Amino acid sequence: MIEDIFLITLVILAIIALNTKKLRRAVVYLGVFSLVSSFVYLLYGAPDVAIAEAIIGSTITTVLYLVALRKYKVFSIYYTNDSNFQDIRLLKSESPFLYNLETFLVKREMEPQIIYSREPIETVLAQEKFDLAIHHTDQDIWIYGCAEDYQFDAVEDYLLTNHGDLNLHLMRCAEGEDNEA
Amino acid sequence: MTDHSEIISRITGLLYPFILLFGFYLILNGHASPGGGFQGGAVLASVFITRYLVEPDRCIRLNTLKTAEKTLFVCIILYPALFLFVSPANHSELLNLIYLIVMNFLIGLKVCSGFTIIFFRFAFFEGGI
Structure with missing residues (x-):
């Protein structure tokens, strides 16, 4: 049940990230997206993958995207x-x-x-x-x-x-x- | 991000030791619990990456890191080979444990330096500005 709720949240977050007007907001939504998806991994019993997703998805790629935006x-x-x-x-x-x-x-x-x-x-x-x-x-x-x-x-x-x-x-x-x- | 805020720099400075501790915990306890070399190394790298948020103008010594990464890579290749040839045929539980921990540690440091190099290279040397 909880898994279903979070999976639906994932889809909603993805759609929101696609539909934002400003790129910076889309980056933030993507960070939240990977945080939620790491929680879903945790619920499915894969804590290893969840740790990797949380670190790489929401820290490193978010900062990288922000730097790239500033450069562009x-x-x-x-x-x-x-x-x-x-x-x-x-x-x-x-x-x-x-x-x-x-x-x-x-x-x-x-x-x-x-x-x-x-x-x-x-x-x-x-x-x-x-x-x-x-x-x-x-x-x-x-x-x-x-x-x-x-x-x-x-x-x-x-x-x-x-x-x-x-x-x-x-x-x-x-x-x-x-x-x- | 050009006008960096006082709050973020203070809080990140406070958080450094905890992030470092968590990273080393993940690496050293990786054989028994979730985590391991890659994840712990990524946590350690995030220390350097958040440092960029605190001081956006200063680069770190990339050449030293590159040398460290290459050395660690050679170590990662050499250590299992050495372990295979040197250890006795029926090695004990303790020997396996030591092997796993050292291997995780090497991989963690290598991943940390690799991520840091990628990030700082991207932030300071690629593209415009």
């Missing part, structure tokens, strides 16, 4: 321009595009970090680790991102709906050694 949060954007810009702050106030992109990323729990570069876009693409690379010419905006980055899909959706009037060109690079997301 920083979103670096490289910005290059054709004309020689003088002041970085002036540039940001002049283009609402960048500002909107930043607010959108903040809303998605990321920490956007814009790096202004004077190098040509080819060098940036080849050498730097970037999540987004933006090349701003007079008429067009070229945006480069990783093909397998799911954040880039969201950015693409957002830009196409809100900034459809600008000449946007979205390019997807293959995941290389240098430009890992």
Whole structure:
């Protein structure tokens, strides 16, 4: 009887973990999930497995996931321009595009970090680790991102709906050694 | 986790000896009760991992740990072989007990250093930042 209750709790916790909006909450639910599952192991008479599950499932993997989340949060954007810009702050106030992109990323729990570069876009693409690379010419905006980055899909959706009037060109690079997301 | 809280660091500092004690209990009593080398080693590793929560900026000496892990691995291979060849044909109960405890101890230390290396390597050297 008790086993049934806890097994149903397991399923409910798994569904809750899948349906959360924030990834950090999902990690916490997963920790609770492994704690409950270790208790179920105990009820079925496997204390050895229960100890291992409790330690590895709820301590080590939870901390690992949290560290991974913190690492993934920083979103670096490289910005290059054709004309020689003088002041970085002036540039940001002049283009609402960048500002909107930043607010959108903040809303998605990321920490956007814009790096202004004077190098040509080819060098940036080849050498730097970037999540987004933006090349701003007079008429067009070229945006480069990783093909397998799911954040880039969201950015693409957002830009196409809100900034459809600008000449946007979205390019997807293959995941290389240098430009890992 | 960037702005670490005073409460968590104090409480984890208080808990260290108990976690260590529990880990060594699991390892040394593993032949008679639930637990054993792997589980005890994971508990010991969680001491180092929670240390990261207290002091997120400081790394530990990974190279020393790596050397220790390799040495322990060689010991884990050598010790059963040595036991097989050296011990008399009809070995006593006591000899078996000593063998189990030492083996569990070696495995526990190896698992502890392995988990710690994986975690700190991941936290400090992989990916962005």
